Amino acid sequence: MNAAALFGRSREGEPGLLPDPRLGSPMPWVIAIVIALTVIAAASGLGLRNAGAHASADLNGGITVQIVSAAPAARNRQADAALAVLRRLPDVADAQRVDQSQLESLLEPWLGTRPGDTIDDLPIPALIDVRLRAPATPDRVSALQTALAGVAPAARVDAQAAWLTPVFRAIATLQWLAGGLIALLTVATIAAVVLAARAALVNQRETIEIVHMLGGTDAQIARVFQRTAAMEAAAGGTIGLIAGVVAIVVLSAQFSALGSGMASGAALGWLDWVVIAAIPLCGVALAVLTARLTVLSALRRML
Amino acid sequence: MNAPDAEIVQFDNVGLRYGTGKEALTDISFTLYPGRFYFLTGASGAGKTSLLKLLYLAQRPSRGLIRMFGTDAITLPRERLPGFRRRLGVVFQDFRLVQHLSAFDNVALPLRVAGVAEREITKPVDEMLDWVGLADRRHARPATLSGGEQQRVAIARAVIARPDMLVADEPTGNVDPDMALKLLRLFESLNRLGTTVVVATHDVHLIQKVPDSLIMRLDKGRLSDPTGALRFPPRRTSTPTEPVLSAAPKDSRGDGQGGPPLGFATK
Numbered sequence: 068m069n070a071a072a073l074f075g076r077s078r079e080g081e082p083g084l085l086p087d088p089r090l091g092s093p094m095p096w097v098i099a100i101v102i103a104l105t106v107i108a109a110a111s112g113l114g115l116r117n118a119g120a121h122a123s124a125d126l127n128g129g130i131t132v133q134i135v136s137a138a139p140a141a142r143n144r145q146a147d148a149a150l151a152v153l154r155r156l157p158d159v160a161d162a163q164r165v166d167q168s169q170l171e172s173l174l175e176p177w178l179g180t181r182p183g184d185t186i187d188d189l190p191i192p193a194l195i196d197v198r199l200r201a202p203a204t205p206d207r208v209s210a211l212q213t214a215l216a217g218v219a220p221a222a223r224v225d226a227q228a229a230w231l232t233p234v235f236r237a238i239a240t241l242q243w244l245a246g247g248l249i250a251l252l253t254v255a256t257i258a259a260v261v262l263a264a265r266a267a268l269v270n271q272r273e274t275i276e277i278v279h280m281l282g283g284t285d286a287q288i289a290r291v292f293q294r295t296a297a298m299e300a301a302a303g304g305t306i307g308l309i310a311g312v313v314a315i316v317v318l319s320a321q322f323s324a325l326g327s328g329m330a331s332g333a334a335l336g337w338l339d340w341v342v343i344a345a346i347p348l349c350g351v352a353l354a355v356l357t358a359r360l361t362v363l364s365a366l367r368r369m370l
Numbered sequence: 371m372n373a374p375d376a377e378i379v380q381f382d383n384v385g386l387r388y389g390t391g392k393e394a395l396t397d398i399s400f401t402l403y404p405g406r407f408y409f410l411t412g413a414s415g416a417g418k419t420s421l422l423k424l425l426y427l428a429q430r431p432s433r434g435l436i437r438m439f440g441t442d443a444i445t446l447p448r449e450r451l452p453g454f455r456r457r458l459g460v461v462f463q464d465f466r467l468v469q470h471l472s473a474f475d476n477v478a479l480p481l482r483v484a485g486v487a488e489r490e491i492t493k494p495v496d497e498m499l500d501w502v503g504l505a506d507r508r509h510a511r512p513a514t515l516s517g518g519e520q521q522r523v524a525i526a527r528a529v530i531a532r533p534d535m536l537v538a539d540e541p542t543g544n545v546d547p548d549m550a551l552k553l554l555r556l557f558e559s560l561n562r563l564g565t566t567v568v569v570a571t572h573d574v575h576l577i578q579k580v581p582d583s584l585i586m587r588l589d590k591g592r593l594s595d596p597t598g599a600l601r602f603p604p605r606r607t608s609t610p611t612e613p614v615l616s617a618a619p620k621d622s623r624g625d626g627q628g629g630p631p632l633g634f635a636t637k
Contacts, residue, residue: 273466274470276466280460280466281455281479281527282452283483284452370428370429370430370448370451
């Protein structure tokens, strides 16, 4: 059974009205490419949002106190005093001095480990990792600085989130970029469907005129084109979704291998997957609506 | 169906001009009544096809008034055109069959457009194809049919939904005399059931076969009225619906000569 006959028996009122009005054989492939790119862009946007939210939650109440002193004895004394003061402050949930050996291992890749080197000779600041009960606002950071000024004049207080502000800005920019890409791909889908529907209308013009003369309505004719658009978009959307998901899985595996906390925070949740799965459905709906409006608009110019 | 005496079509000083050329039709005025049989004659280029296009609503006039089925057809909203067109049966001069559809599907098209259920389509369409002698070609595509066969499919398609008005442009031009007569019987049977029939033809013999018919003659885009029945308002020698009312029960099916299968109507 050919597609026309299939159409023909699917619904009363417009059976066999038109031959299979293919919107154009490349149409499913165009839709597939657009849907695949949209899926990747959406997944990137959602992953970046998750990574930003995850990092923000981690760092929101984080404060780092550095005791910057070249003299190891004074550094240790001020660090102990500062730690004692911090632990008494009501805003502070937890305060831990970062172990010196841990600091040395962090610096090792930059400073090297040649035999005979002694890292103790370097003026490495003492670090205290502080967790506040509330977000580290500039006022709270300033209050901590004031509280420590008396016991640890060499103390420098920094909100951890402040270090990552450029990163958060970059993430926000990338999210907007993903949104912009999705908008552009939506426009590309509409344009492709409009062009294909117009071409199909030109090919079917004589038959459409006959159907009109026999009392066929614009809606009956448009429904035939809508069904074709739906079938082609569904085929393309399925292929695009599969291609997009494969790309996401491969990229996710590679980012996971980085072992970065921010990368692991970018993992997609079930709601994100629901949104991604809805993209082809939205593509089908968009193609059907575009085909309908294009065809009806063209038919209105015919008597 | 319209009430007796109510005109089915009324043209008043209608003119038609294509583009900026001279008028193809000038000052056309006439009235068509339900159940009458009209022939439209005239030399090639006289404007017959243009007039038929106005009748089957494929063209809007450049000027004048047209009323169809009691409604102003000039200002008829586009959305209402399909409803009017479903009351018309049209046999196009060039047949205008849908090339991708079989003979059966072409004949079934008006019923499908009207939303008739598939189970109610097969029998009347098969009967109609049988009547026009194409029962064995029901699956054939138009490209594989001869000119005469295509013309019979076009006629079957035009009458299958038992229209209020049948408009036929040279409907017997490509068939042999026997088939032409048979098709004329089909039109007459339809006419006796109440359908107004307008046939454009050059064939004088065909016109002579329908003695009660009225003749409209076009000459260089102007209408003449040899029978005197088309004047606006028309001068009628008898009530135009009388022959319909008297003939319909007798001839629609029971003339003993195997009348055409015109039992189906979408209205």
